[in-house]
Amino acid sequence: MPLTADALDELRALLGPEGVLSEPAALFTYDADAMTLERVAPDVVALPRSTDEVAAVMLWARAHGLPVTPRGAGTGLAGGCTCETGGVSLSLNRMDRVLRVDHERLFAWVQPGLVNLWLSQQLAPAGLYFAPDPASQQVSTIGGNVSTNAGGPHCLKYGVTLNHVLGVTVVLEDGTSVTLGGEACDAPDFDLASVVIGSEGTTAVVTAVCVRLLPVPEDVQTMLFDFESVEDACHTVSRVIAEGIVPAAMEIMDRHTVGLVEAWLQMGLPTDAAALLLIEVDGPAVSLPAQVERIGAIAREWRARSRRVAKDAAERALLWKGRKSAFGAYGRTASGFYIMDGVVPRTKLAEALATIYRLAEARGLEAGNVFHAGDGNLHPHVLFDAKSERQQQDALEVSHEILRMCIRFGGTISGEHGVGIEKRPMMAELFGADDLAVMERVRAAFDPARRLNPGKILPGGAGCGEAHAHGRAPAQLGGTAFRPDAEGPWI
Ligand SMILES: Cc1cc2nc3c(=O)[nH]c(=O)nc-3n(C[C@H](O)[C@H](O)[C@H](O)COP(=O)(O)OP(=O)(O)OC[C@H]3O[C@@H](n4cnc5c(N)ncnc54)[C@H](O)[C@@H]3O)c2cc1C
Structure with a gap:
């Protein structure tokens, strides 16, 4: 039901005219986060500047029976801030001090x-x-x-x-x-x-x-190793941690990803390597040389072909640039791709990667991987032709199979991106009905009316009332679709 002019005037009186967006063109820019597969424009965008103004918006929304979905920068990859059931997109961007x-x-x-x-x-x-x-x-x-x-x-x-x-x-x-x-x-x-x-x-x-x-740590050392097999890179990660060394970061890029990043940035990355492993250690300067040496020795034991240690901050930034440009590199080559966010025990990394490649290949699709290897947090990307319904569906199914594999391996379906809309159907595969019912009760203790971000996280649960009131049913889907034309200033 569209908002009346009177209702909008009430909101403008609370936030000032610049605190309310209601033009269709403006609402369009709030219709999704970085998961662009599911788009629903809100009925209105509210831009409060203080806690008191947020409280006023909540009371206004309550009086008008509207759901409220908080929104930060909209970089979420699970549809978390998408106003699936319409209502108010509550943008906190003006509260930035x-x-x-x-x-x-x-x-x-x-x-x-x-x-x-x-x-x-x-x-x-x-x-x-x-x-x-x-x-x-x-x-x-x-x-x-x-x-x-x-x-x-x-x-x-x-x-x-x-x-x-x-x-x-x-x-x-x-x-x-x-x-x-x-x-x-x-x-x-x-x-x-x-x-x-x-x-x-x-x-x-x-x-x-x-x-x-x-x-800020006194000193930082950043190393890049290249391997002839992804398995060897994964074994190096497990071994380093098993020896009691906890690096600040351990990130792997597979051959597919390295090739795309190199084609884009021409950084001199070894494109014939099966995997690159970036390891960073930080802490008191005196403690680092021994760690660098031991990590190098472990990598050699696992057949690392070469090691590069950043000489200064500029070279460190360069090594990280390759890792941080991976998402952008995917966007340059495929017209569509799904990014997943699953976790497996570190010891299962090598097996998980082999399974991911196999699952994608079985459907004639390409998969790449760039991930937080130290904590087993995978970000598989399945590339597809966005013009092909069939490929898109196949990629979606591969993404579900990958998340099921994570559960089977003793891991979980989200390391960091959250559940949102994207992984909601998978929650019932990870948790039993009793677990989900307890989560629902905890949520209801905070928001008995289920007006805050209705329908998210819990499958088929909270917020459906609001969805029907607005004539929209929450979508059930999975996977994160990225299209180059929908890209923001990703790093
Ligand atoms: C290129 C790229 C790289 C990424 N890398 C990572 C990564 O390394 N690690 C990682 O964890 N994530 C990563 N993400 C995902 C995303 O950036 C994170 O989930 C981030 O925390 C979302 O912040 P945001 O401000 O964009 O929130 P939004 O996307 O706007 O919202 C995310 C969720 O938080 C809720 N929310 C936002 N603000 C509030 C608030 N003030 N009060 C209550 N609820 C609120 C929203 O309702 C929504 O459910 C990446 C995304 C991209 C596009």
């Missing part, structure tokens, strides 16, 4: 729309930084990172976003605002902040975040 930094106690309060990288850039003169570093960090917001519990290359050593959030201020569905957790490292009450973190906007709207800060 660092509110307070405590240099002594090493925390900062920030607004949710702050871009991840901007925080570390602002902290750099003080020798501090925010550790979670999703590859989208130039664009994605702290609120989005908190709500998806984002990971990133350096989360192997430092942990995911959850490990770097001390507290959150949130607005609930009924417009109340509350702070969960806080500046102290531990509190005796139930850890409700941890329920909100990773709940993908289904429990509350995050309006401020107390983040833990770390001192």
Whole structure:
């Protein structure tokens, strides 16, 4: 049901005219995140500037019976901020300030729309930084990172976003605002902040975040190895960790990915290698040479053909550039591709990769891989011709088979991108009905009306009422479709 002019005027009175978007052309730009397969434009976009304004929007939406879907930068890869059932897209982008930094106690309060990288850039003169570093960090917001519990290359050593959030201020569905957790490292009450973190906007709207800060490591060493087999690269990863060395990052790119990146950037990468393994260690300068040497020895034992150690910051940035350009390289060659986000135990990496190639090949499709090898977090990409319905369907089925393989191998269906719309059907394959019912009850304790991001995460569950009220049924699909024409400024 379209919103009445009176209802829109009420919202403008709350947020000011520039805080409300209702023109179809503007709504069109909010109809998806980076998973462009599923597009639904919201009825209205609200752009609050404060916790009080978020609360006012929640009450306004409640009065008009509208669902509310929080949105950060829209870089999510699971359809999390897509307004599947219409209603309000609540964009937190105008709340993008660092509110307070405590240099002594090493925390900062920030607004949710702050871009991840901007925080570390602002902290750099003080020798501090925010550790979670999703590859989208130039664009994605702290609120989005908190709500998806984002990971990133350096989360192997430092942990995911959850490990770097001390507290959150949130607005609930009924417009109340509350702070969960806080500046102290531990509190005796139930850890409700941890329920909100990773709940993908289904429990509350995050309006401020107390983040833990770390001192910038004294020294960093970055190495690149190339292997004749992906298995040898994977064995090197397992061996390094088994020896008690925890690098800051361990990332693998397979031959397919290396070829595409090299064709694009001409960095001198060895395109005949079956896999490149990038390993970074950081910490006190005195501790690094021994780690570099031991890692080199392990890689040699697993038949690494060569090792390159970055001489300075410029060379380190170059080595990372190859890794971080992988998504863009896929976009240049295929008219469509699915990106998945599954996890397998590290010891199963080699077998998992062989299975992925086989599954894609069986349907005549190409698959590439670039992934956080240290924590077994795979990002298989299945390439397809976007003009071919058949290929698209095949790629979708391969993606489901890959996620099933992750479950079978003792892993899980999302390492960091979240469930959103994309992996919702797979939740019932990973969890039993009882588990899902408990999750639903936890969610309902926060949002009994199921008005916040309805229909996401739990299969066939919460929010369907709103969907029917708006005459739209939540879609059931899987896989993340990327098309070059839908690309943003990806790194
Ligand atoms: C090229 C590329 C690389 C990526 N690399 C990584 C990676 O290395 N690691 C990783 O984890 N992810 C990665 N992602 C996925 C994505 O960037 C992350 O999930 C990121 O955390 C999303 O942030 P965002 O600001 O774009 O949030 P959005 O996409 O806008 O929203 C994500 C979810 O959070 C909810 N949400 C957003 N803000 C709030 C809020 N203030 N309160 C409540 N709910 C909210 C939304 O409703 C939605 O469910 C990558 C994506 C791309 C395109």
